[in-house]
Amino acid sequence: xxxxxxxxxxxxxxxxxxxxxxxxxxxxxxxxxxxxxxxxxxxxxxxxxxxxxxxxxxxxxxxxxxxxxxx
Numbered sequence: 700x701x702x703x704x705x706x707x708x709x710x711x712x713x714x715x716x717x718x719x720x721x722x723x724x725x726x727x728x729x730x731x732x733x734x735x736x737x738x739x740x741x742x743x744x745x746x747x748x749x750x751x752x753x754x755x756x757x758x759x760x761x762x763x764x765x766x767x768x769x770x
Contacts, residue, residue, distance in 0.1 A: 708761060715757065 712757070
């Protein structure tokens with residue numbers, strides 16, 4: 700059971716990194732980030748904070764939870 704949980708967490712982490720890399724490359728090629736920051740910095744700030752919140756939630760999933768001893 701623990702091995703399956705670790706495999707799932709590792710898979711999700713790798714998938715998230717691959718998706719973030721693909722999005723970053725797409726933004727860099729389109730140069731959309733410059734227009735977004737110049738025109739609407741507030742929207743960019745909100746999106747950035749939401750992204751950081753998702754990363755924090757993913758990091759919290761790695762912390763060990765409370766385990767009840769089996770009798």
